[in-house]
Amino acid sequence: MTVIKNIAKDRILQITVVITIISLFFARPRIEDINFHTLYSILAMLTIIQIFSYLHVLDVLAYKLTASARSTRRLTAIFTILSIISAMFLTNDITVLTLIPLYLTIARRHHLPEILPVTLIGMGANIGAAFTPWGNPHNIFVVNRYNVSPIKFFSWSIPLLLVSLIIVLVFIFFVKDKPIPTVPLEDIRISIRPMLLTIAVSIFFFFGVFNIVPAYVPAIVAVILALIINPSIMLHVDYALLLTFTCFFIFISDIQQIPFIVTLISKTMFSEHSVFLTSIISSQFISNVPSTILIGKFTNFAEALFLGSNIGGFGSIVGSMANMLVFKSFVENGTVSKRKFFWVFSVLEFAGLIILTVLGWIVLDFVI
Template sequence: MTVFKHIIKDRILQITVIITIISLFFARPRIADINFHTLFSVLAMLTIIQIFAYLHVLDVIAYKLTTHAKNTRRLAATFTFLSVIAGMFLTNDITVLTLIPLYLTIAKKHKLPEILPVTLIGMGANVGAAFTPWGNPHNIFVVNQYNVSPLKFFSWSLPLLVVSIFILLLFLAFVKPVDIPSVPQQDIRISMRPTILTAAVFFFFFFGVFNVVPAYVPAIVAVILALIINPSIMLHVDYALLLTFTCFFIFISDIQQIPLIVGLISKAMFSEHSVFLTSIISSQFISNVPSTILIGRFTKYAEALFLGSNIGGFGSIVGSMANMLVFKSFVEHGSVSKSRFFWVFTVLEYIGLIILMGLGWLVLDFVL
């Protein structure tokens, strides 16, 4: 019952269901348009994430690292770059949901700054997630939709990662280095055998993403492992996200059968730069996951779509699901002004967006 309540309360899913139902009045979805490879890959990823969360892997890493922080800037940097690394492997959503409450618990105890460090943790999660094909669900879609090889994908994501890290370093310079007491390490233990098994399944998951094995195979293996470790793990899988993806595919299947809409979208897809800008702008209003799936049906410019969708995750609070989760976590756990956090977060996000837009434009001009 709790799972069902979580699903029906998901605002993104609610909106997606409504527009999908409306689209059914104009056309009927085609099974061939539903990307089952992406759906199985997302299911595998979400299941593996919950196994790692259940095993407290990220909690242990975070506490071990923070015991060595001597001042506020170093602590903020530790959490920021831990979020980058975690975002690469555990997605940006699970990273912010884990690290932000953890940081705010420490910050409230020692009266540390909250607004800027939390903003940087959220940005770091988006930076890391953009680097890997599995860090963001829409990256899985791009890899599968355009049959992108690992080498090609990382040749796209590496420049984005490098410049994004410089942006984070620039913002970290504004965190005042005030001495803090040592952060005591909590007694959180992990079981090595299930952790190693989960890491192995996570490695096997890559084979599904890159079409070495059918995508449903890693999904089945991940679900079986979760049931063996603890069946309750499956109760925490983000089924709302999975259903949202399914609705996106149905909606897009419908609208691409409407000549007027196809004509309008096609006119905006005439070059790499137009795809890049359209992806960024649409992400600011409908989030980068639905934007990617929608635009991906109408363009052949894979790298422009990749850059636009990941850079579009910066900017507005709805640019990515992780941004919304950052704000939600701060509202629940922060102890200072929520409105001030919103404005600081938004301003820094848009500064990052503008810098990365310049990078993306140059890449499309001189690298492609």
């Protein structure tokens, strides 16, 4: 029942279901338009994430690293860097949901700044997630849709990562540097054997993403491992996200059969730069996941779509699911003005968006 309740109360899924139902009045979905490879890969990813969460891997890393922090700036830097690295492997959503409540717990205990550090942790999650094919769910879609090789993918993501790192490192220096007491280390232990097995399955998942093995095989292996470690792990998998992607595919299958919509969207797909900008702008209003899937049906400019969708995750609070989760976590755990947080978060996010948009434009002109 808990699983069903969690699915039913997911706002993004609710909106997607309504939009999908409306689209069914105009057309019927075609089975070939549903990308099952992407759905299998997302199921595997979500299962692996929950196994790592159950094993408290990220919690242990966070507590061990923060135990050595001596100042507010250093603590912020540690959390931001940890956010970037963990999002590369565990996605930006799970990173945000784990690290932000943890940081705010420490901040309340020692009266530390909240707004800027939380904003940087959220930005770090988006940066790290953009770097790997599985960090963002829509990256999986791009890899599968265009059959992108690992070398090609990382040739796109590395420039984005490097410039993004410079941006957050500059922002970190705006955190007031004050000494803090030693953060006590919590007694959290990791089971080594299950962790090693999960890492092995994660590597196997990599083969599925890049079509080296059928995508359903890593998904089955991940589910079996979760059931062996603890069957309750499967109760915490984000099935709402999986259903949301399924609805996206159905909705897009429907609307691409409507001539007026096809003509309208096609007019914005005439070049790499137009796809790039369309992806960024649409992400600000409908989030980068549905934007990627929608635009991906109308263009073959994979590089532009990748850059636009990941850069589009910056900016507005709906630019990515992670942004919404950052705000939600701050509302639930923060102790200072939510309105002030919203404005600081928005200003820094849009500053990052502008800088990265310029970078993306340059990459399309001179690198790719």
